[in-house]
Amino acid sequence: MINVTKSFLGNKAKFLGYVDSIYASGWLTNHGPLATELEDRLRDYLGVRNIILTNNGTLALQIAYRALNLSGSAITTPFSFVATTSSLQWEGIRPIFADIDKASWNMDPQAIEARIDSDTRAIVATHVFGNACDVEGIARVAERHRLKVVYDGAHAFSVRYRDRSVLHWGDVSTLSFHATKLFHTIEGGAIVTNDDALAARIRLLCNFGIVDTDTIDGIGINAKLNEFAAAMGLCILDDMALILEQREEIARRYEDQLGDYFDLQHQQPYSQRNHSYFPIALANEDQLLRCRRALNAKGINPRRYFYPSLDTLGYLQPQPPQMQSRTLSRRVLCLPIYPGLPRHIQDTVIQTLVQESSRRSQRQTERFWPQANATDLMEQRFSLPDSGFKNIY
Structure with a gap:
């Protein structure tokens, strides 16, 4: 795995x-x-x-x-x-x-x-x-x-x-x-x-x-x-220089290939990242679970991180709901990123996620435009509702 x-x-x-x-x-x-x-x-x-x-x-x-x-x-x-x-x-x-x-x-x-x-x-x-x-x-x-x-x-x-x-x-x-x-x-x-x-x-x-x-x-x-x-x-x-270099390379490739399909964390201005994780935010929890199942079926184990939102912990109740955190925690999936991650594994992660996203897009299109032809469906790009997230890692 x-x-x-x-x-x-x-x-x-x-x-x-x-x-x-x-x-x-x-x-x-x-x-x-x-x-x-x-x-x-x-x-x-x-x-x-x-x-x-x-x-x-x-x-x-x-x-x-x-x-x-x-x-x-x-x-x-x-x-x-x-x-x-x-x-x-x-x-x-x-x-x-x-x-x-x-x-x-x-x-x-x-x-x-x-x-x-x-x-x-x-x-x-x-x-x-x-x-x-x-x-x-x-x-x-x-x-x-x-x-x-x-x-x-x-x-x-x-x-x-x-x-x-x-x-x-x-x-x-x-x-x-x-x-x-x-x-x-x-x-x-x-x-x-x-x-x-x-x-x-x-x-x-x-x-x-x-x-x-x-x-x-x-x-x-x-x-x-x-x-x-x-x-x-x-x-x-x-080996820190090597570790940081390889992580950045993997992160940039994820960003280039997935940035048009998923919401990515917006980098704080004036800061430099270490690419310790590569999280993506999916449209909703249902899509997250489908994508995770599809990756698990190929021997890849992404992580729901951080989940659940900490304001839901039983030993701290009652708590007023922190809605941004609760919503995001149901959408975020962290992808494999570490030195030595095989390129073909990263390709599989990317292709699987894009395919799952495209299937969702196709189902939505068939629901609202049932007469759309196959060419139209192949050419459309997946887009999420405006959530305020920026496609910047």
Whole structure:
């Protein structure tokens, strides 16, 4: 089965060389030399001031909330991976959803202010599919209401906004280095901040609050990255130029071939994408399910991502419906994109989707113009109702 992603494993000989060094030193975790090297290299690669490695991206979010002393409620997006919301609820922070912009698919700054409550202390936004949020718009809202800003940057590795890392924005940004991500450490994550004092607090929180062998300064948890995970990260980082190049090539081909048939995510101005995913929005859920079945029949497994809209989660009810997110979540399908994706597989994905779209168009034409001849049907182009989405990836 061809899945929506496939983990890039890098150079095996290089990885085994790092493993040999681990065996030689006997240092497996607790800020070992490979984790330290990876942190230093990522700081330089991303161009950020402080980066603290963690053992997964969800803990990175939870520690960020703790480090900022968040309580009460936080305004967040309903269109994201569930961890964006569940991490808030887990930490006793009430999620309040603000709807998304129908073009960028990110949280709409104009929707935030109406949702701010008396106990709201933060905005938690996601750079969805690696598309930068309207960070300047969100910053203005946060400044007016004295709110902290946390960015879930799980998809935003290497994404740039106005010629620097998008991770510079907000009080804290978090990353996921899960095996499905374009940069990974098998399991892992990171926290980024420009605030040195906050970075020091985050480091304590990641290591039980331990200052040294004789001192514990407050409560903490174990979020440290182990040496084997760091070894994988060092191998992957060496190949980032190749990974980004191949992803861009695949994404551009999808865009060229599918842009006239489906709605694509509108890229945030002044931003540079990393092509971590290639999502398309179909006309409706029925068409999505038909297309998925057609691809599954050919051994291809696209993913409904993100589904369902998080404002529908049972443990958060009742919630006012966020209609842009609910509608989009029923329409979005992510297509296979990863280095090494065979060209003929991508051709099959494209051809299958175009054929399914054309069948729908033909059925509509036969319904309204039953006398249309075969030539007319072959020449017509599939078009969606005006939904406000732009055909730009």
